Amino acid sequence: MPKTFTEQQINIESLAAHISDSGLTPHEVQPDGIWIRSPKGLGFRISLITDRKFIRFATYLPLNQHATIGQKHELARRLNENVFLPVFTIDPDEDLTVMYVLPFSGGLVPANFMAVVNQFGLMLEYVVQTFNEDRLIHFGAPDGKPADMDLVPASGELLH
Numbered sequence: 823m824p825k826t827f828t829e830q831q832i833n834i835e836s837l838a839a840h841i842s843d844s845g846l847t848p849h850e851v852q853p854d855g856i857w858i859r860s861p862k863g864l865g866f867r868i869s870l871i872t873d874r875k876f877i878r879f880a881t882y883l884p885l886n887q888h889a890t891i892g893q894k895h896e897l898a899r900r901l902n903e904n905v906f907l908p909v910f911t912i913d914p915d916e917d918l919t920v921m922y923v924l925p926f927s928g929g930l931v932p933a934n935f936m937a938v939v940n941q942f943g944l945m946l947e948y949v950v951q952t953f954n955e956d957r958l959i960h961f962g963a964p965d966g967k968p969a970d971m972d973l974v975p976a977s978g979e980l981l982h
Contacts, residue, residue, distance in 0.1 A: 827930045834870060837877070837935070844936045860943030864950065866920075868939070875927040877935070879908070879942045883918040883950065886960040891916060897958050904953075907945055918959065920946065 838851045850857040855869040866881035894912050901910040908922040924938050
């Protein structure tokens with residue numbers, strides 16, 4: 823394993839191989855991105871913005887359809903003030919988008935990349951656990967009703 827990936831070595835295939843070599847199993851690898859799950863099952867995507875030399879970590883967290891847009895924007899504001907690493911915004915579907923970009927101009931230290939992979943997943947879990955007291959983050963059925971507990975995996979994984 824190299825001490826540093828050069829800019830030319832950074833592509834989806836090399837990043838996916840490094841993730842696997844580091845002990846994580848990507849959920850899915852496609853030419854345009856790598857899908858990973860946090861330890862509790864929250865999914866996120868790793869993609870490249872090659873012309874600008876960034877690795878993008880991104881996902882969305884579904885929000886309660888019955889919450890007001892003001893409540894949703896207030897959640898994003900609170901998260902941006904209190905959670906280090908990503909940027910939180912409300913997308914056109916009124917869900918919470920979560921994104922962080924890691925520059926690789928001049929190369930990339932593989933250990934730093936893996937630290938961000940692991941930290942991003944753990945940060946998502948922290949956000950759901952710590953900032954959801956008003957139940958705005960909602961993994962229930964699409965119609966806004968509470969999820970049927972019989973449909974929740976026995977492992978407790980939160981899949982979306």
